[in-house]
Amino acid sequence: MSDTSNPSDKLFGWLWRSYLKRFTPYLLIALMFMILEGSMLGALSYIMRPMFDTVFIAGNETAIKWVALAIFGIFACRAVSAVGQKVTLAYIVQKMAAALRTDLLAHIMRQDGTFHQTHPPGFLIQRVQADVMAINDGWRALIMGAGRDFITLMVLMGVAVSVDWKWTVVALIGAPVVLAPTRLVQKFVRRRAREARDLGAKLATRLDEVFHGIVPVKLNRLEGYQSERYGQLTDKLVKAEVRAHAGSAVVPGLIDIMSGLGFVGVLVYGGSEIIAGDKSVGQFMSFFTAIGFAFEPLRRLGAVSGQWQIAASGIERLRELLEMEPSMRSPANPKPAPQGTPEIALRDVTLAYGDTTVLKGASLFAEAGKTTALVGASGAGKSTIFNLLTRLVDPDSGSVTLGGVETRDMTLEDLRGLFSVVSQDAALFDETLRENILLGRTDVSEERLQEVIEAAHVADFLPQLSDGLETPVGPRGSSLSGGQRQRVAIARALLRDTPILLLDEATSALDAKSEAVVQDALERLSKGRTTIVIAHRLSTVRDADKIVVMDAGRVVDEGTHEALLAGDGLYARLHDLQFKTSGQTADKAALARQGRRRKKSATKAKDSSHHAAPSLLSRIFARLSGR
Incomplete structure (x- = not known):
């Protein structure tokens, strides 16, 4: 059995070695598309400076064309790269899900009868379907976060620093607000996600029992009873899911607070420099655009934490299943099966x-x-x-x-x-x-x-x-x-x-x-x-x-x-x-047996009657003797 306390890096390491590694070439292609898509936002924020300083403020009309072409090229490149990475990732997701589900089904079918007695069909269906989907959502968010969003963030931070590193420090003044509670939130989300997975399995089991037993449900008028029991489980699932999603939403919410603090700080600190003429409007717009774009991938990266915790709870479950070895195995040195028709x-x-x-x-x-x-x-x-x-x-x-x-x-x-x-x-x-x-x-x-x-x-x-x-x-x-x-x-x-x-x-x-x-x-x-x-x-x-x-x-x-x-x-x-x-008459053998049983009963009764009187006299004599 796997240790459910394993950190996330070990869980992702298992997922990588077991399934994702085989798709390395496709992942590299998707990563290239993600890097290209992410860097385009940096290019767009960078071009804000010449657009404002050279075109709008300096009034250079000849620069309008190349600025316009550059902006169109940025959006076209971003569109192509976005389509490329989504299609590539979709292929990897579907192929990996198919491989994981096939392996799970094959492994489950090899388990012993005692396993299937303690793991109802609904539980196993939940593992094969819902948990695999949660895992795919989690690793895809992690890969996209490490690829597109992280690259985007780095490029945008580079543009911001190139304008003014002091402004960048001021913009990130609220970072401690995000980092401090993240670990606690991760643990909370994983516990709630595991609870939701358990309840989902119970719901699937209940549905399996109801649908397979629909005739006795109808004949015994159990529709209301079954609906009530299902409703109770659904209420518990709703609470668990809401808690898990609430925990997942905490980190992006904290990032929004950090963003607000950063914008206020830059506006106050940077605005005075622009008024004093130390910085141009184009520099401010380039910086402001870069920071504005940066907070969105930062929010997504914050959400990845919650998504990965939900996926990690599914990975723990699937590892537990895949590491269960059936006790019924073929011998190491088998003998050949008997030939012909055996006794x-x-x-x-x-x-x-x-x-x-x-x-x-x-x-x-x-x-x-x-x-x-x-x-x-x-x-x-x-x-x-x-x-x-x-x-x-x-x-x-x-x-x-x-x-x-x-x-x-x-x-x-x-x-x-x-x-x-x-x-x-x-x-x-x-x-x-x-x-x-x-x-x-x-x-x-x-x-x-x-x-x-x-x-x-x-x-x-x-x-x-x-x-x-x-x-x-x-x-x-x-x-x-x-x-x-x-x-x-x-x-x-x-x-x-x-x-x-x-x-x-x-x-x-x-x-x-x-x-x-x-x-x-x-x-x-x-x-x-x-x-x-x-x-x-x-x-x-x-x-x-x-x-x-x-x-x-x-x-x-x-x-x-x-x-x-x-x-x-x-x-x-x-x-x-x-x-x-069945109302049929007994055959001759049955009649003979009945006759023998009656004869035995009569003999036994006769023997009992012979012994009954002495036994009674003995008791009377013993009673008289006692007197």
Whole structure:
């Protein structure tokens, strides 16, 4: 983590080394334009002297032309240089912002699941968008201040000194008024800017939650509640932003006070010299113009301090993000991924999230090329198994192997290249249907794509779309139904053609008709692959080669559907509960189990009755004996 107390020069040094340095040639071009633009104000103030003394007072008509041409040349040169530096800086700003945002997104996507649990999307969006923009505004103001405004100030001060150095000293008599409180103002602005960034992130998070949950918001009539909560955050943001901008405005305000003192001093001191004939009107006008022009870049330089403090708070945040290293990394000396279709084995795996233990010595084996189903109540640890296999998390103890190779011993790219995943919530993007299937791949022929959409039953609904495969699917695939989104996810998995398939409640949210179509596509997809299925509806895993029953982080039973029903264990009880709830009659195995349970209960009751009387007599005898 970066030290947030780092001074501004260190923050700018990091920004320079990491991003700005690569644009050095363009920065030099922009700097040349800025120097040219800045020096023109000095030239304009300098020409005031001959314009007044030679033309207006001496009445030299021949000098009018060259003075006029000189003034026009100054403005033309200033115009060209201003356009040049603005265009060049705009190019650097956009290129750097693109590079910084791309790096941030790539780095954020490499972070572990725990990172994303503690950093909500709105917070990260604020970092990638608003903070990068604030940084660009800050360094651009700093570069322009160091280039155009500083050069302008130096040239104008040079003109002023050339007229009279004493007048210049008098004009700057209020400088201590500006310098003294500047450091305190900088610290105040940075604190307020950081506070505003935090509140901006909370606002972005709130918007993200509201827009993604707009249906439950409407159904529960939460519009007023959400508006009120958002309004409260907005009020806090307004206060923080106003304080930050107030602090930023203090230094330019102090410079205005200094300017006023300087003008008064020069007018009183210099005016008497002009009246006495020691100085000409042209000299005074040249000096007065130079000093007048100088206060504007001086004000901008004062404002740069506040702008840079706002940018510095953003740089601190981005450095913190970019310096966060994911704990889940590829090994230094990786082993090659297993070839062919591997088996999957978990041996005595324990895993805890914080103080909550999720897996407690879980062990299971999934045969290569066969389907293994994971069933159990919510919280039993089924989804955690998927996270372990793909190394979204690592076990605290025990081993996870694919084809005999530990998952930790493979590179993350090789490991995750073994899996295709179809889950209940198919992740679609606001792109065309074709792009959502291909996901950027350019090595897929049109023939292969047609095979995939036929096998995944995507072709069934293509005629309903206005532009077929070129139809945009909307944000998160909102223009498609749940069953259609699932078929797109299956098409992706078919294209990946990986040896291991993970199915996480892939049909649980579908109606009967859609489920039948999707289930058919999944059966085609799972052929020849090591498949692991998570399912709550036991009817969908009847035909699995093996069913693993989990409870409270442990594997408590395993076998085929028929064997587990006959075993009268947790699976059988879950089966009876689901069929009873759905209004279906229990099958023969369920009836037999009920009979066995009644028989056991009767035997237990009988045994209890045999022991009940002696127990009662014993108590009576003990009571009498006590008397």
